[in-house]
Amino acid sequence: MTVTHIRFPSPFLYVTCSSFLFLTVSKFFAPPFMAILTPPCVFMLFLPSVMVLISSLRGFSVGELEVGFYSTSCPNAEEIVRWVVTEAANSDSTIPAALLRLHYHDCIVRGCDGSILIRDPDDASQEKKSSNHAGVRGFDVIDRAKARLEAECEGVVSCADIVALAARDAVYLSRGPYYDVPTGRRDGRVSNVSDASHMPDIRESVAVLKAKFAKKGLSEKDLVLLSAAHTIGTTACFFLEDRLYNFFDGGGSDPSINPHFLPELKLRCPAGGDINVRLPLDPGSETVFDMHILRNIRSGLGVIESDAKLYADASTRAIIDSYLGFLSPVPSFDRDFAESMVRMGMLDVHTGSHGEIRRVCSRFN
Incomplete structure (x- = not known):
């Protein structure tokens, strides 16, 4: 049974419109659900917002995915993704919506496997070339997050997980709920334009x-x-x-x-x-x-x-x-x-020995 708790986020470095602010809050709470909304400054940090936690503790698993999957192999993985997304959102206010849409378009076709990320301008057979993906953006943000993760933990964090984490952070930066994302996805090895039809x-x-x-x-x-x-x-x-x-x-x-x-x-x-x-x-x-x-x-x-x-x-x-x-x-x-x-983020995921961990999100290994 899914247990929903409220919590404040673990250490999280935010970029605001005018300053850097480091918040460290780690206690878990379970009061009646509530949300705090405050007036915006484009992606400025709003005072402690209520978080939605889909699991009751780190290590909670859903299928073969697990909250905190990278806690040992790449402990800063989620913070790195969050930093890149925040940085991008402060430069371009349309990025959160783009990343949320990217996650949906990835998952709803072949499952959450990063297949939409495969890009070769000379290959018309790739999934991204489908007219149903017209206008999908945010690929460069995923690429930047992947590059930073490779520098920190080479060959550990999948592109599919980066997309899911980036969507969560995009929602939160837009003053929506913060929720834990089960991770452990691996990247797919197939990307066909016909799959998006x-x-x-x-x-x-x-x-x-x-x-x-x-x-x-x-x-x-x-x-x-x-x-x-x-x-x-x-x-x-x-x-x-x-x-x-x-x-x-x-x-x-x-x-x-x-x-x-x-x-x-x-x-x-x-x-x-x-x-x-x-x-x-x-x-x-x-x-x-x-x-x-x-x-x-x-x-x-x-x-x-x-x-x-x-x-x-x-x-x-x-x-x-x-x-x-x-x-x-x-x-x-x-x-x-x-x-x-x-739920959407668990669609047809690759785990265990299935799929791969791409070195670069835009191409297969």
Whole structure:
């Protein structure tokens, strides 16, 4: 049974907008779950936030993965990844959303095996070349973390684990929950563009999305929670064209869009305009990881089609309403999101003698 506790983080060096601050807090707590949100300065350290801990102690294992897997072989591994992600986020405020999306795109295809990281500009057969991965970024952050880890502990930490840890840190830097990530993944030796062809698509019905998630062992609640990751980040007008101008055969807009919101979307993404213009997925709260996107979805302010459709389906609507307090009991969004991320992070992982530990994340050994 999963035991959820609250804790403050172990020693963690943060980069803030104006200074360095070293916090050392190591006691474990188990009060009722709560979250602390404070006003932002772009990725400035907010005062001690409440952490979500998926395990009750270091060494807790999930399958063949283990929290603290590198505690002996590379004890500074998680801190090194955290440092690189924080450094990158302070330079580019879009990095947290990019790293969160990268983790999802890696796991949802062949499992969390780092297959999306394989990159050769002259090889069109690699998974990353799929149109379903268009716009996925953050590879350079993973590469920098890997280089620093190789300098510290050569041949120990997998690229797949770096991606999972970086996503966790990205959520936390956006003032979302901190959760322990079971590690011990190994990197895959396969990366095929065709494997990404069956990814969930933003234009698909909720029934199809549920089926695709179920095939991966993920639930309807996971679908809602992982979709809520859109609380940070942006999308391009390219993904809104049909929803705004050709929703029905012959034209028209998606009637589920709030009529007061539709003119704003059309102003940002005019017909025949620049399809690369970007707009926030969670208007009004696009840099803060919170439940605001669920409120937007309920109010007809969901930007992409798949998010909006979640409120048209009875079962996913009930899940959204429960988090917003319209149904009882009211669950903890932060805790449930963290648990969904851990579940997703365990999809089809390589452990033990399977796979490899890449020396460079962008190519096989």
